[in-house]
Amino acid sequence: MSRRTTAHAGPAGSLEDVLERARRVPPVAGFPGVDALLAWFGALAADHPGLVRERRIGTSRLGEPIPMVTIGSGPRPHLLFAGVHPNEPIGFRTLQHLASELVGDPDLLAASDATWHLIPCIDPDGTRLNEGWFADPADRTAYSRAFYRPAPAEQAEWTFPFAYRDAWFDDVIPETQALMRVIDEIRPELMVSLHNAELGGVYYYLSEDVPGAVPALHAVPRALGLPLDVGEAESPAIRSIAPAVYLMSSTRDEYDYLDSLGMDAASMVGGDSSSAYASRHGTVSLVAELPYWSHPLADDTTPTSADYADVVRAKGEAMIALGGTLVGLLDEARPDLTIRSPFLRASEAFVPMTAELGRSEVLRAERPGLRRPATAAEVFSNEDVVRMFRLRWGGMLLRALDAEVHAGLATARVHRVAARAREVYAGWTAEADSLTGLTVLPVEQLVGVQYGATLAMSRVLADRAAGRGATS
Known part of the structure; x- marks a missing residue:
């Protein structure tokens, strides 16, 4: 270079x-x-x-x-x-x-x-x-x-x-x-x-x-x-x-x-x-x-018909749901997980944190001053935060489960959770892949x-x- x-x-x-x-x-x-x-x-x-x-x-x-x-x-x-x-x-x-x-x-x-x-x-x-x-x-x-x-x-x-x-x-x-x-x-x-x-x-x-x-x-x-x-x-x-x-x-x-x-x-x-x-x-x-x-929406400040408070609330609720899904998978597999991999340690931190961040956004949506038209950039970035966390934390949880599988230590329970996690993750990746306009x-x-x-x-x-x- x-x-x-x-x-x-x-x-x-x-x-x-x-x-x-x-x-x-x-x-x-x-x-x-x-x-x-x-x-x-x-x-x-x-x-x-x-x-x-x-x-x-x-x-x-x-x-x-x-x-x-x-x-x-x-x-x-x-x-x-x-x-x-x-x-x-x-x-x-x-x-x-x-x-x-x-x-x-x-x-x-x-x-x-x-x-x-x-x-x-x-x-x-x-x-x-x-x-x-x-x-x-x-x-x-x-x-x-x-x-x-x-x-x-x-x-x-x-x-x-x-x-x-x-x-x-x-x-x-x-x-x-x-x-x-x-x-x-x-x-x-x-x-x-x-x-x-x-x-x-x-x-x-x-x-x-x-x-x-x-x-x-x-x-x-x-x-x-x-x-x-x-x-x-x-x-x-x-x-x-x-x-x-x-x-x-x-x-x-x-x-x-x-x-x-x-x-x-x-x-x-x-x-x-x-x-x-x-x-x-x-x-x-x-x-x-x-x-x-x-x-194209990253710098689009055009006002939309969406209310900003509603956009924030919808993001918060989606993050709460995401956290609940991931916590459920992690909690079910946890009794049989034996490898304290970096992926597992990260999942144990970020998975419950996702729902907490979602709750903070739902609370923020009730604050005065948020009732206004959201810009196109705000709508897009709030929606994409949910996509990002689904892909990030879902991918890391799968790596934590895969570590057990690839090491030959996965119990039947872990295999079942891993299969269900892959199915859920496939739906999230399909939704992300459907996003058009990416460069x-x-x-x-x-x-x-x-x-x-x-x-x-x-x-x-x-x-x-x-x-x-x-x-x-």
């Missing part, structure tokens, strides 16, 4: 240059597995010993070394890490491309005035459990059937220490400990946690509303012809800065929101985020969320957004430090 210096649309580091660079990401297919990814970065360090330094920063729960690569020696520390959620591998390609550009284009490295710290994969254990779909991410059903997402208490992004009111979390996993050490050591000016969504459009999270950030971030997907996602936010507790740009998700805000609904908030939240932890150093954090698949997005465009957004935020922060407005 490397490229040598070529003429740019503007001075290196200008917004025109950033957008042109984002547009020029070369075609790429699929995503690398852990071994290929780490070998690629190891070779880069070996080929550029005076510029690229590699060192171990931690160890995964299964004993795998976690490396970090550092490029450049500018006074502005930037930290990027991928594989935070192991079902979100776009960041692997983004880091490969960024590293290639920094090594191959001295103008870009000099213009950033930064030292770039890149962690190729912070959760190698979880990533290996998703590699079955990395070669061809175009098929949503194949993706969901080979899907794995760790239980919340096993996620590197959401296991930072947290203490608020009657909630307490200090069970920090080794991968998160590695991030904590690096954050405290380098005190990053800019930190980019590389996530991605599944279906819809582009949206962002920022730890603070930095002047000039919104227009720069909006310009990147526009330059690549990708829609913004102006549908439902991931949580009602999340506050909007601008269309498709949100303040970073906060465990404290989530607690307060759930408590305001009368729910047991302490039992529904866990650890804090990397952004919350890094804020002690004045770090500005960015997340660029990108979909594998897009849909598979080229990986290079998704990389272009993360890459361009990172360069754009670096530029915005440099302008702020210099006391000037963001200019092109």
